[in-house]
Amino acid sequence: MELTNKFEIKVFILYLLKNIGEPLDITTIGEVVVQDAFVNYFDFSICFSDLLESRQVDEVEIEGEKLYAISSIGVLMVSEVQSALYAGVKEKALRSAQRLIALKRHGNRIDCKVEPCGKGFMLNASIVDKEKTLLRLETYVTDEEYAKLMQSNFNERAEIIYKGSLALLSGDVNFIFDE
Numbered sequence: 001m002e003l004t005n006k007f008e009i010k011v012f013i014l015y016l017l018k019n020i021g022e023p024l025d026i027t028t029i030g031e032v033v034v035q036d037a038f039v040n041y042f043d044f045s046i047c048f049s050d051l052l053e054s055r056q057v058d059e060v061e062i063e064g065e066k067l068y069a070i071s072s073i074g075v076l077m078v079s080e081v082q083s084a085l086y087a088g089v090k091e092k093a094l095r096s097a098q099r100l101i102a103l104k105r106h107g108n109r110i111d112c113k114v115e116p117c118g119k120g121f122m123l124n125a126s127i128v129d130k131e132k133t134l135l136r137l138e139t140y141v142t143d144e145e146y147a148k149l150m151q152s153n154f155n156e157r158a159e160i161i162y163k164g165s166l167a168l169l170s171g172d173v174n175f176i177f178d179e
Contacts, residue, residue, distance in 0.1 A: 001089065003038050009047040011085055012039060012093070014056060014070055014078035019094050020101065023060050023067035028104060032097040035155075038089055096156070103159075108134070112154045114147045121147040125154045127162055135162050 003009050013033055017024075024032070026048075033044045051057040056074035060067050070078070082090070103110060107130035115122050120142040127134040137154075141147045154161060 001038065001086070002040070003089075004043070006043070006047055006050075008084060009039050009043050010051055010056075011078060011081050012089070013044070013047060013051060014074045015082050015085060015090060016093060016097050017057065017068070017070040018075055018078050020097055023062060023069040024101070025065060025067055028101065029068060032093075032100055035100060036093050036096050038093060099159075110155065110158045112151045112158075114144070114151050123147050123150050123154075125151070125158075127158055135165060137165075 003012055013029075016032055017029070020032070029048070030041060030044055033039050033048075034041050039047075048057070051074065052059065052068075054073075056071055056077055057068050058071040060069060100110075109128050110126070111128070112123070112125040115124070117140060120140055121144050123137070123139050123141065125135075125137045139150075141150070
């Protein structure tokens with residue numbers, strides 16, 4: 001489900017900023033907002049600019065870095081209208097945002113793409129930290145919907161897939177059943 005209504009997109013951005021609860025750089029905010037494909041980057045850019053102009057988002061400088069946080073005006077506004085967003089959208093986006101921020105703190109980056117390959121599709125997934133590739137997975141599937149399901153699962157649960165892969169490779173299969 002993609003949000004296309006500018007009001008909903010602004011509420012979505014404010015909702016995420018309020019619940020993340022800390023100032024972020026513009027790149028991270030953009031990644032957080034567009035990562036689940038509820039909002040495209042073009043709409044994010046326009047709406048974020050509007051939120052800055054209307055003072056619902058404040059620019060702060062911390063240690064020489066420009067960061068952005070929800071303002072008291074933005075908190076008031078989103079508190080009154082956040083029910084306009086579907087609960088499932090809010091929950092999934094917030095969970096993804098928190099995971100992305102936690103991974104960035106540790107310097108990890110998750111990447112997962114589905115690309116056409118012959119008569120099927122190739123899923124390329126990886127987890128990379130500042131120094132090395134922690135996991136790289138490439139698998140061929142014949143069904144696009146199945147590939148997209150795998151992509152969604154990897155994006156949602158990359159750290160569990162990583163731990164599970166290590167557990168299977170080391171023979172500690174109890175990890176799989178403990179989750």
